[in-house]
Amino acid sequence: MGKLLLLQIRVVLLALLSMALPFTATAHEVQPAVADVEIGPDTVTITLRTAVEPIIAGVNLSEVEDTNDSPLSDQNDALRALPPADLAAALTESWTSISENITLTTGDTDLLPMLSEVDVPQVGDIEIRRDSTLTLVADLPEGDDPVVFGWDAALGGLIIRQIAAGTDDAYEAYLTNGALSDPMPRTGVAQTSLGDAVYRYVVSGFDHIIPKGLDHILFVLGLFFYSRAWRPLLWQVSAFTVAHTVTLALATLGIVQPTMWVIEALIALSIVWVAVENIWSGGKKEIGWERIGVVFGFGLLHGLGFASVLSEFGLGSHFIASLISFNIGVELGQITVIAAAFLLFSLPFGARSWYRARIAVPISVVIAVIAAYWVLNRIGWAGDIPYLA
Structure with missing residues (x-):
């Protein structure tokens, strides 16, 4: 029975490790594009921020979560190394075929989105995603028919935002699988119902934890494995929840504007801290204010990480x-x-006497090792580690 249990634990630990490795290098992670739509009397202008390299290479972004998983990843990486002028030229040359995957209509009329401007950042670390800014312009026919915008699933997810000039009214939509926006009127903005907004943001918040938030998952597991007693877990989760709620609100309101790579590195460090503390001082039936204070402080960091989603x-x-x-x-x-x-x-x-020694401590060790690598990776010190880099 003991050998079987140890085998089960090893399987679980290996599963945790295998889950973590694909998430350690996020430089090639597929992320949604962001489109700000402005509809004037005669034209519709779309300011689009996205990584254009996989689009030019023809990577099907609906089939992969990381561009490294695409058979066209070499072409994508080669485009990342191009100077801004060369990448802009490649995009311009490919625009006719790319625009065929874009839907822009008003009433029964198909609009042709012309590539007006392209702003490509300078080449930096080619392992880091480079977001370019595209300005698309299309002429509107006479009338007051609303505008509908979207694109093919192969171009990935699309966040659309329409803001009415001079007002606080706004329309946002997160489109996947080739879905189209709601009709956006030429005056005012499309209206999102309260029910739709609640549903969308509940789903988005859950999705940011499961499956996309492995770092947050490991932090919560770090809290869980501190002790089997319900009181320590309740205090920790409560402190964490209050803290990340505060900074989530502050960052979303723009009161706090953190540097995200620093926050991401500190989030990883927080996971290391709670896991190591589990190893050295876990297993208690009561919890001290020191641990509660530490968890509260780390919750402030995680709230800033959550806010990066809402900022989009x-x-x-x-x-x-x-x-x-x-x-x-x-x-x-x-x-x-x-x-x-x-x-x-x-x-x-x-209830087994060996629970802490055989389960809580070994899993905390694995969590600490994974998070320690994340710390190095997020501050740029892990590039030479074989296999993990």
């Missing part, structure tokens, strides 16, 4: 409801992680 989506006219809904989604994700850990570890093995 925006919150529009349903600001409070959307913010609360996103936070609810995050909490549901965290509760799901804790429930899964309870069912897999605490319920079947928690």
Whole structure:
């Protein structure tokens, strides 16, 4: 029985490690494009921010989560190394075929999005995603028919934002699988219902934890494996929730504007800290204020990480409801992680005398090792580590 249990634990640890490795190098991760739409009397102008290299290379972004997984990844990487003028020229040359995957209509009329301007950043670290800014312009026919915008699933996810000039009204939509925007009127903005906003942000918050937030998952697991007693877990989760709610709101309002690579590195360091503390001082039935204070401080960091998602989506006219809904989604994700850990570890093995020595401590070691690599990776010190780099 003991050998079987050890085998099960090894399998779980290897699974955790194999889950973590694909997420360590996020430089090639597929992320949605962001389109700001402005509709005037005679023209529609779309300011599009995205990585154009995979689009030029023809990578099907609906089939991969990382461009390294595409058979066209070599072409994508070669385009990343091009100087701005050369990449802009490559985009211009390919624009006719690319624009065939874009839908821009008003009424029964198809509009032709012309590539007006291209702003490509200078070549830096070619392992880092480079977002270019494209300005698309199309002439509008006479009339007052609304505008519909979207693109083929192969171009990836698309966040659309329409803001009415001189007002606080806004329309946001996150489009996937080739979906199209709601009709956007030429005066005012498309209206998102309160129900749609709540649903979208709850789903987005949950999605930011499961499956996309492996760093947040490991942090929550670090809290879980500190002790089997419910009181320490309740205090830690409560402190973490209050803290990340505060900074999520502050960052979304623009009161705090952090440097994200620093925040991401510190988030990884927070995971190392809680995991190591589990190893040295976990297993207690009570929890000290020191641990609660540390978790609260780390929760402030994680809230800034959550805010990076909302900075892309925006919150529009349903600001409070959307913010609360996103936070609810995050909490549901965290509760799901804790429930899964309870069912897999605490319920079947928690009463055994060897639970801490054979389960809580070994898993905390693995969490600490993974997060330590993330720290090095996010500050640029892990490029020479074989296999992981």
